[in-house]
Amino acid sequence: MQQDGLIARLCNRPGLRLGVMGGTFDPVHIAHLVTAQEALVHFDLDQVLFMPAGDAPHKSRHGAPPEFRYLLVATATASNPHFSVSRFEIDRNKVSYTVDTLEYLAGIVPQGTEMFFITGADAVLEILTWKDPARVLELSAFIAATRPGYDLSRLSELLEELRSKTVDLVPEARVRIMEVPALAISSSMIRERLAVGKTVRYLVPDPVAELIDKSGYYKTGGSQTAGRKRCRP
Ligand code: ATP
Numbered sequence: 001m002q003q004d005g006l007i008a009r010l011c012n013r014p015g016l017r018l019g020v021m022g023g024t025f026d027p028v029h030i031a032h033l034v035t036a037q038e039a040l041v042h043f044d045l046d047q048v049l050f051m052p053a054g055d056a057p058h059k060s061r062h063g064a065p066p067e068f069r070y071l072l073v074a075t076a077t078a079s080n081p082h083f084s085v086s087r088f089e090i091d092r093n094k095v096s097y098t099v100d101t102l103e104y105l106a107g108i109v110p111q112g113t114e115m116f117f118i119t120g121a122d123a124v125l126e127i128l129t130w131k132d133p134a135r136v137l138e139l140s141a142f143i144a145a146t147r148p149g150y151d152l153s154r155l156s157e158l159l160e161e162l163r164s165k166t167v168d169l170v171p172e173a174r175v176r177i178m179e180v181p182a183l184a185i186s187s188s189m190i191r192e193r194l195a196v197g198k199t200v201r202y203l204v205p206d207p208v209a210e211l212i213d214k215s216g217y218y219k220t221g222g223s224q225t226a227g228r229k230r231c232r233p
């Protein structure tokens, strides 16, 4: 698997600091990249591993299929040697809970690796609804990035609730808040714009915009193969 190759490449580094950025990335946009880059720098990470989610086989989705979302993330991250993308979740034919993904990564990273799960404010505020949140916090520290429209002041209260479920760690100490430049961008907003034919230029990297345009995904009722119509001479 690709991430096994990544881990092998990093194996020689003692005390590897690995960021993991989970998401649907439907599609990936510049706020994802800015958040990952800020985490890389502020927390002195060696790598950020993007982890696009797979689709639940029983669930019908309106977005693009996993393989295409993976392609977009791979394209968006290609020019940054500190960014990689994993196929782990999209290759599994079932829902991947964060705890399962982190258990998997914990099993293949070099001993002494520290993992940092990077989320936006909205995702971290849902932490109590995740499968086995106490174990998630044991496996990985958290970097909670600020996001317009979401208030992180409730976070310490939520973490307090987890305190009784953890033995060896203080949940509050495992989550660090990171201020990132406020970008009121979401994949939903990008899908909505594409559906009505609005441009997403500069909201996603140029090669990502080109791939989206060629694919026809996200167009309302659009064919998934059609690109632009050819101009008549
Ligand atoms: P959707 O609208 O489909 O939910 P999204 O923009 O929230 O898409 P996701 O793939 O759900 O993107 O998010 C992946 C991760 O990136 C999440 O942790 C999310 O909180 C974070 N994130 C997404 N957009 C931003 C943003 N503008 N600022 C900070 N974090 C963000």
Ligand code: MG
Pocket (backbone or CB within 6 Å): none
């Ligand atoms: Mg989201």
